[in-house]
Amino acid sequence: xxxxxxxxxxxxxxxxxxxxxxxxxxxxxxxxxxxxxxxxxxxxxxxxxxxxxxxxxxxxxxxxxxxxxxxxxxxxxxxxxxxxxxxxxxxxxxxxxxxxxxxxxxxxxxxxxxxxxxxxxxxxxxxxxxxxxxxxxxxxxxxxxxxxxxxxxxxxxxxxxxxxxxxxxxxxxxxxxxxxxxxxxxxxxxxxxxxxxxxxxxxxxxxxxxxxxxxxxxxxxxxxxxxxxxxxxxxxxxxxxxxxxxxxxxxxxxxxxxxxxxxxxxxxxxxxxxxxxxxxxxxxxxxxxxxxxxxx
Amino acid sequence: xxxxxxxxxxxxxxxxxxxxxxxxxxxxxxxxxxxxxxxxxxxxxxxxxxxxxxxxxxxxxxxxxxxxxxxxxxxxxxxxxxxxxxxxxxxxxxxxxxxxxxxxxxxxxxxxxxxxxxxxxxxxxxxxxxxxxxxxxxxxxxxxxxxxxxxxxxxxxxxxxxxxxxxxxxxxxxxxxxxxxxxxxxxxxxxxxxxxxxxxxxxxxxxxxxxxxxxxxxxxxxxxxxxxxxxxxxxxxxxxxxxxxxxxxxxxxxxxxxxxxxxxxxxxxxxxxxxxxxxxxxxxxxxxxxxxxxxxxxxxxxxxxxxxxxxxxxxxxxxxxxxx
Numbered sequence: 001x002x003x004x005x006x007x008x009x010x011x012x013x014x015x016x017x018x019x020x021x022x023x024x025x026x027x028x029x030x031x032x033x034x035x036x037x038x039x040x041x042x043x044x045x046x047x048x049x050x051x052x053x054x055x056x057x058x059x060x061x062x063x064x065x066x067x068x069x070x071x072x073x074x075x076x077x078x079x080x081x082x083x084x085x086x087x088x089x090x091x092x093x094x095x096x097x098x099x100x101x102x103x104x105x106x107x108x109x110x111x112x113x114x115x116x117x118x119x120x121x122x123x124x125x126x127x128x129x130x131x132x133x134x135x136x137x138x139x140x141x142x143x144x145x146x147x148x149x150x151x152x153x154x155x156x157x158x159x160x161x162x163x164x165x166x167x168x169x170x171x172x173x174x175x176x177x178x179x180x181x182x183x184x185x186x187x188x189x190x191x192x193x194x195x196x197x198x199x200x201x202x203x204x205x206x207x208x209x210x211x212x213x214x215x216x217x218x219x220x221x222x223x224x225x226x227x228x229x230x231x232x233x234x235x236x237x238x239x240x241x242x243x244x245x246x247x248x249x250x251x252x253x254x255x256x257x258x259x260x261x262x263x264x265x266x267x268x269x270x271x272x273x274x275x276x277x278x279x280x281x282x283x284x285x286x287x288x289x290x291x292x293x294x295x296x
Numbered sequence: 297x298x299x300x301x302x303x304x305x306x307x308x309x310x311x312x313x314x315x316x317x318x319x320x321x322x323x324x325x326x327x328x329x330x331x332x333x334x335x336x337x338x339x340x341x342x343x344x345x346x347x348x349x350x351x352x353x354x355x356x357x358x359x360x361x362x363x364x365x366x367x368x369x370x371x372x373x374x375x376x377x378x379x380x381x382x383x384x385x386x387x388x389x390x391x392x393x394x395x396x397x398x399x400x401x402x403x404x405x406x407x408x409x410x411x412x413x414x415x416x417x418x419x420x421x422x423x424x425x426x427x428x429x430x431x432x433x434x435x436x437x438x439x440x441x442x443x444x445x446x447x448x449x450x451x452x453x454x455x456x457x458x459x460x461x462x463x464x465x466x467x468x469x470x471x472x473x474x475x476x477x478x479x480x481x482x483x484x485x486x487x488x489x490x491x492x493x494x495x496x497x498x499x500x501x502x503x504x505x506x507x508x509x510x511x512x513x514x515x516x517x518x519x520x521x522x523x524x525x526x527x528x529x530x531x532x533x534x535x536x537x538x539x540x541x542x543x544x545x546x547x548x549x550x551x552x553x554x555x556x557x558x559x560x561x562x563x564x565x566x567x568x569x570x571x572x573x574x575x576x577x578x579x580x581x582x583x584x585x586x587x588x589x590x591x592x593x594x595x596x597x598x599x600x601x602x603x604x605x606x607x608x609x610x611x612x613x614x615x616x617x618x619x620x
Contacts, residue, residue: 011522015416019429022413026433026494029447032458047461091343094336104333105326110341117344119547120601122351123593124573125580129357129368130350146347149340180332209440212555216581227442231559234446263450267443274438282431285498 030275037061037264041257044264060261064269072222073229076140080225081207084144088203091148093196096157097188100165114151128216142217143210143225150206153199160195161188194284201281208274230270234263358591371587378591387575395571398557399549402485407545409493411538414500415526430501433494445559448487449474474560477567484556484569503537504530536617543611543619547604550596572596 036044040055048054064070099107121127127146136142165188173183189196211227218224327334353368358378360371382388413433420426436444451457452473460470473479511529520528554573561569572592580589604619612618 005521008522012419012421015419019416019420023429023432026436026490029451029490030435032451033447045456047458047464050458091339095340098333098336101330101333103326104330105323110337113341113349114344117348119604120352120597121348122354123590123597124576125586125590125593126351126354126357127347128581129354129586130347134346145343148343151344154340180330180336184336205438209438209442211440211442211559216577227440230440230446231442234442260450260456263446267446271439271443274440275435278435278438279431282434285434 033264033267037261037268039261041259041261045257045260059258060265061269063258063262064265067233069221069224069229070226070233070266070269073224073226076223077208077210077226080140080143080210081204083140084147084207085200085204087144087148088150088153089196089200092150092154092157092199092203093189093192094184095149096154097161097184099154100158100161114154118151124216131217137217138220138223140223143207143213147206147213150203153202157192157195157199161192164195165191197281197284201278204277205274226270230266233266355590355594357587358594360587362587362590374587378588379595381588382592382595387570390567391570391572391575394568395550395552397568398481398484398552398571401481402488403545403549405485406489406493407542409489410496411500411534413493414497414504414534415530417497418501418504418530419522419526430494434498435494436491437495439491441555441559444487444491445556448483448560452483474562475564477565477569480560480565480568484560488556499537499541500534503534507533539611539616540619543604543607546607547600549603550599 032049035053036049037060038056038058039049039053040057041060043049043054098104099111101107122130131137131142131146136145169187170183173187178186209227210225211231214225214228218228357368357371359373359375360368361374361377362368362371366372417426417429420429439447451459454460454470454472454475459473464470471479473483507529511533512525515525515529550572552571552573554577557569557571558574558577561574573596576589576593576596579585579592608618608620
């Protein structure tokens with residue numbers, strides 16, 4: 001290395017300072033929600049909780065976990081996420097592999113069919129009518145089937161397979177008499193682990209955060225996913241200050257105080273699973289999407 | 297996003313037995329030989345046919361008076377009635393302006409942020425710190441819109457929010473952010489930067505990683521500074537990616553996402569926060585005016601599509617990278 005001149009040194013220092021500020025700006029809101037969730041709500045609301053939690057208590061969490069709707073929403077969302085992600089991967093990966101094969105006749109035509117859907121779609125109402133006419137509204141299939149394949153994810157997976165699974169290996173397998181199905185399971189999928197992990201994260205997070213589909217397709221209380229219930233709770237809290245629920249023994253003031261705290265607790269409860277899983281899969285990002293996306 | 301056309305296509309001589317004279321027997325033999333591949337595609341293909349192509353057929357209700365009992369085909373044609381009603385309605389200019397305001401605002405302010413972030417982060421010598429910043433800045437992308445909206449509302453609350461505590465601590469009057477219609481686009485755009493700038497920089501990192509190392513080598517020999525390196529090597533290197541993403545952005549100019557706007561809307565900011573997607577939802581599903589709502593949605597898609605094609609062809613003319 002040629003030694004750095006003064007200009008570069010200044011640049012590096014300024015750069016580090018800027019990026020550290022960016023880091024703080026990104027982290028602080030998340031950190032604040034976390035400390036606010038188990039601090040005394042009065043202190044949070046009056047602006048005394050800034051750097052560390054004060055008046056630590058878990059009343060908010062107790063209230064959140066005592067809420068039956070949250071549990072039912074959690075159960076539903078875990079179910080939708082698990083089954084939904086499995087369907088996504090089962091639909092996307094084999095299709096991505098088939099479309100990565102240059103000897104597949106009609107591949108460009110099929111690819112065009114997929115690509116068009118990225119730029120043009122039927123819109124809200126026509127799609128709603130199809131789902132409704134198929135009798136899927138108010139069933140969990142309405143949340144899983146319409147979004148079973150994301151064209152973007154399909155293309156990224158396909159590109160990854162095209163670039164990372166040696167053609168010689170596939171040829172050798174064919175010569176050895178392997179069927180395409182066997183090749184998919186014994187060669188292609190094991191070699192595609194990084195992209196499968198990334199796709200599972202994308203699809204999984206999509207299901208976990210699903211709000212709009214549930215809003216339009218699900219009205220049955222027992223089928224509502226976490227995000228929908230979360231929204232109701234958060235909205236209720238806005239008005240909690242002015243109303244006391246009949247089954248509660250707490251006073252109005254007590255309720256109002258807790259309302260904000262419940263809000264932060266609900267946010268943590270709903271986001272934690274995603275934020276815990278994400279860093280483990282993040283290491284595949286460079287391998288997965290970056291390679292998949294850039295080399296077409 | 298059509299990312300497959302970026303860069304060079306590598307020719308793989310896999311099973312190069314495709315004959316120059318493709319006769320039908322040969323083709324069907326080949327299809328038969330690889331029949332499994334078609335089975336692999338089938339589930340995905342059926343999904344998009346049922347949930348993307350069948351609805352496209354349903355778009356015709358925009359030109360009809362949809363009556364549920366008569367179905368899509370049986371409903372009477374009414375021509376451009378719904379479009380005329382929309383263009384002449386009191387809401388039209390308001391909604392269009394709001395939608396354009398928010399998307400142009402974010403294109404001007406939010407679009408460059410991930411580029412700058414990627415360029416700066418690329419210069420960090422300490423790999424661990426670099427990785428850490430990446431991990432942290434990607435994270436907000438995975439937070440749900442419901443949570444995001446409630447964080448925004450909490451933080452900006454005039455009496456209890458942390459932002460207003462800060463404002464008060466500096467000796468100013470608290471600002472009721474969510475009640476001011478003129479602040480809505482700013483809140484929307486800046487919270488969007490917080491949530492997505494990190495994630496959107498991934499694509500630029502990918503582009504930066506493909507720059508020929510020889511260029512850096514040459515730069516070093518010529519003694520160029522870091523700033524010069526960014527300006528003369530990095531930035532030109534990622535221009536194709538910038539252009540592609542900009543084209544895609546232009547193609548979405550009328551598609552301000554539903555969820556975030558809907559979740560942040562209230563009666564006091566509705567004046568600037570009603571956009572096409574929320575309007576389509578309210579008219580279509582809440583008031584059950586299926587045909588009218590479909591017409592509004594179609595208008596949106598058509599404008600987007602025209603913009604996409606136009607910007608793409610301009611980029612092509614200018615000799616830049618393009619989608620097709």
